Every structure is written in C-alpha cells, then in structure tokens.
Amino acid sequence: MCIAGGMIRDIGGGSEIATGRSEGSHRGVRPVATHQHLYYEGDDRTHVFVVESGWVKLYRTLIDGQRQIVGFANAGSVLGLESEDAYCNGCEAITPVAMLAIPVERIRDLSRTDAKFADDLLRQVGRQLGAAQRQIATIGVQSAEQKLATFLISIADLCGAGAGGEFDLPMRRGDMGEFLGLRVETISRKMTEFQRRGWISMPSVYHCRLLRRDILEELADGGEIEVSPVRCA
Amino acid sequence: MCIAGGMIRDIGGGSEIATGRSEGSHRGVRPVATHQHLYYEGDDRTHVFVVESGWVKLYRTLIDGQRQIVGFANAGSVLGLESEDAYCNGCEAITPVAMLAIPVERIRDLSRTDAKFADDLLRQVGRQLGAAQRQIATIGVQSAEQKLATFLISIADLCGAGAGGEFDLPMRRGDMGEFLGLRVETISRKMTEFQRRGWISMPSVYHCRLLRRDILEELADGGEIEVSPVRCA
DNA sequence: CGCGCGGTTGATCAACCTCAACCCGCGTGG
DNA sequence: CCACGCGGGTTGAGGTTGATCAACCGCGCG
Structure with missing residues (x-):
C-alpha cells in the first residue's frame, strides 16, 4: 500500500474519513x-x-x-x-x-x-x-491472476477479515470483472483455480476465506516498491 | 469528457490550476x-x-x-x-x-x-x-486501437493542437505504452496502421497530425455517456 | 568506426475473450 | 404442488488480440 499511516478504506475509489463528525452521528x-x-x-x-x-x-x-x-x-x-x-x-x-x-x-x-x-x-x-x-x-500491468489476488487481499482487509482471513464478498462476480477489466468467466475460472490450489476456500459463493494469504500477496503487486530506486545522485 | 466547465489540463493525473497566483509568477x-x-x-x-x-x-x-x-x-x-x-x-x-x-x-x-x-x-x-x-x-475496457485513439485526442487537446490538429508528442513510444498498458511494439504497429489508413500523419517520430479526428473520436471512448440511463423512477 | 538507444517490422505464442451449454436457487403463476 | 423462467455462476471449445522474441534500421555520440 502506498499510503502510510492510515488504512485505505476502499478500493480504487473513496477512502476513510472521520465518520459521524460535524453533523452529529445520525442526523440526516x-x-x-x-x-x-x-x-x-x-x-x-x-x-x-x-x-x-x-x-x-x-x-x-x-x-x-x-x-x-x-x-x-x-x-x-x-x-x-x-x-x-x-x-x-x-x-x-x-x-x-x-x-x-x-x-x-x-x-x-x-x-x-x-x-x-x-x-x-x-x-x-x-x-x-x-x-x-x-x-x-x-x-494496467497485472495478469488476471495477479489482479484477482490483489483484489481479494484488498477486499479482505476492507472487510476487516481477521486472522482466519474470512470475509463476505459484497459484490457479484460480474462486478469483480468490471472492476478488474476481466470477463465474468475469467473471474470464475481463476477463483476455482485458486481453490483447487488450496489458496482460498469458498464455503458459499459470497463467503471467502484466504488460506494462503502469503502466496496471494506474493502474487499480487504483493508490494509495490516502497523505496526509491537508485538515485542518480 | 466527464468534466464540464473547464478543460482538463492533463491526462490521468494532474489538472489545471490558476498558475502564478498566491506566490507571484516567478518567485521560486x-x-x-x-x-x-x-x-x-x-x-x-x-x-x-x-x-x-x-x-x-x-x-x-x-x-x-x-x-x-x-x-x-x-x-x-x-x-x-x-x-x-x-x-x-x-x-x-x-x-x-x-x-x-x-x-x-x-x-x-x-x-x-x-x-x-x-x-x-x-x-x-x-x-x-x-x-x-x-x-x-x-x-480497463478499451482495445489497443481505442486506447491509442483516446490518447492521441487527449494529447492533441492538451498540446493545444489547432484546427489543423498538429502537435508534438512530448513522450516516447515506450511511455505511451506504459501509460496505456500496452507494449511498445503494439503502439508502434497501431500508429503505423493509423497512418496507413490516413487517420493521422507523422512528419517525424515526435510530430503528429490528426487528419481524421472524427474517426478517432468515434473510435475512442468517443464519448462516454453524458446522460443518465433510464431511471427506475 | 562502433556502439547503444529508440523505433519499426515479422513470426509465433498464449492469455484472455467469446460463444455456448449447463447447473442451481429462487420467485411466480398455473 | 409443480412447472417454468430467469439471473447468476461454472465449465468447455475455439478464436483473437496483443505479448513475446528476434531481427533490422536510423541516428547520435564517444
């Protein structure tokens, strides 16, 4: 994650803000x-x-x-x-x-x-x-597999998946596809592939569990580079 | 362009601001x-x-x-x-x-x-x-051809290409590729294809002229949808 | 001159798309 | 109650786009 000091609260779009301030918590x-x-x-x-x-x-x-x-x-x-x-x-x-x-x-x-x-x-x-x-x-640069890995990790974090890595996918396969620039079929195939390899398990279509987060992270942008490349000095 | 009232001044990144205010024009x-x-x-x-x-x-x-x-x-x-x-x-x-x-x-x-x-x-x-x-x-959704068309039009506008549609590309082929999620070879091929079809001409590698902006625009996101889809009312 | 970098072009390959079938759960209506 | 249709998901076969690998060109420069 490029943004230090403060978890990003969504993917690609919005982000955290002090909720419930400056308006009272439930007014309006x-x-x-x-x-x-x-x-x-x-x-x-x-x-x-x-x-x-x-x-x-x-x-x-x-x-x-x-x-x-x-x-x-x-x-x-x-x-x-x-x-x-x-x-x-x-x-x-x-x-x-x-x-x-x-x-x-x-x-x-x-x-x-x-x-x-x-x-x-x-x-x-x-x-x-x-x-x-x-x-x-x-x-722009990632393969279908990498995109999906990146996505699952982000969503897991946003959903506050605990140590067990369990969470509910709030969106359909189609939405995941439209977000990642992939077709539904590709999402589906890769998801089952991830299961077959034992990296995730899906008790139901919308419930997911990350079994091998480490592998997924490595696969994903697993880390953008955080440090500077060699400086020309 | 989704943003009305004010030309976007760059692509994908920054945008316009009142230049040279609040600091004097050349201080610093x-x-x-x-x-x-x-x-x-x-x-x-x-x-x-x-x-x-x-x-x-x-x-x-x-x-x-x-x-x-x-x-x-x-x-x-x-x-x-x-x-x-x-x-x-x-x-x-x-x-x-x-x-x-x-x-x-x-x-x-x-x-x-x-x-x-x-x-x-x-x-x-x-x-x-x-x-x-x-x-x-x-x-996310466009083909290589569409991406390039979108890109050329945006850059032409940013460079203030006049009616003749002439402008200087400020970046290398490689940069265009890294921006659009394509390889250099693909950029190169599509550019020559555009020339062959008479849509653009390239007097030199970094100087470009849009001959058929209409076609390029149609090809590009040519227009995102500006109006709302049918409302559920 | 020789080299390196950037661009172009060609041939091949594979990732992903497309099209199609099928399954399943669910709501609706006969 | 069951038949039916529909939406969403999965799976398979085959096609296409764009990546890959490689060669070549032109140019600027040490």
Missing part, C-alpha cells in the same frame, strides 16, 4: 436499498455523500455500453468530490446502505469556516486519488 | 532538466509542485520491475496531493520543466488562511481524481 442519515442508485452519471451534482454503512460501486459507461467500475466504497468514504457540475460516475448500492447526504453549498460553507474540515476533505480526496492510481497500475 | 520557480526526477516513490513528501511549463510523467513501479505511468502533467498541474507522508508515485520530467515547489506546511497554512486557495486545491484534486477514473475506464 438516509437508508438506500441494494441496487438503488445514489446518483447517475450526468445528474446535477447537488450533494456529496458520506457512506455510514454498506457498500456502493462507482462506475462509468461508454457509448458502446461497456461499463467499468472505477471503485467500491464502504463506511467512511466520501462520494462526489471528483465531480463538478454533474456527477461523472454512477453510484449504486450493492448492499443495503446508510448514507449521509450533504448539499454541496454546505460543503463550501463548512470548508470556509472549519479549517479542520477542509483539511480532512482534501486529505480524503488525495487518498482516493492515490487509490485510483493504484488501481490504474493494477489493471 | 525552478528549472528541471529532461529525465530529472522531481521526486521518487517513497521519498518524504516535503513539497507540493506546480508545473509552470513542460511535461512530467507520474509512475509507479511493481516489485517485478514493471512500471505503470499513472498520468502525464503539464502547465497548471499540481503534483503531490495524492500522497501523505511519502510520495506514492515517482515524478520525472520528460521535457525541460519549470516548476514551483511549495513546502507542505505552507500548503496547510495557505489553506487555513485563504479559503479561495483551499477551494481551488480541492477542486484541483477532484479533477485529478476524475481524470484518473477516466483513465481506469480507458485501460
């Missing part, structure tokens, strides 16, 4: 059902959202109908900061979600009056940017 | 030679940089030595906001560059005292995030 928290949209691509950007619980996916659509998921986000993520006048992503709940909707004007006001808030906001977007760049690296 | 502007690094991956993040002129590339390296360029940036881009304690990208000048280095503490101070500055900064990172997500979509 709204529930969103699975498959409901928080917003669509092209909608007027009226609000910024803070995810309180649950998972959403952020995606873009090309004219030919192809879709690319640019990120998943869970509790703590702030959504909508990448857009200006109109949302440039669609945002759909993939589990039941509780979220806080903050009008954009309010964001401006809060930023002006509360330096700490503005600071947090900037850091938050910065992290999202870092995560997005990391995702670019993943889908 | 430093020159950087081609192939010199502004910073390396893992370096302590001491400064944020504003590009005044020239081009830089932002990249990440994986342990297996593969590199992915996560963005190019030119005049107006602010660099280093995606990082926290340490730079999570390397940043190298690919042309002679003039840049402004702002200590991170100064950024904090300026943000606190100058609401307008903080606002600009947030918008700037937001745009970079939008551009990064766009890049994710490009390398």
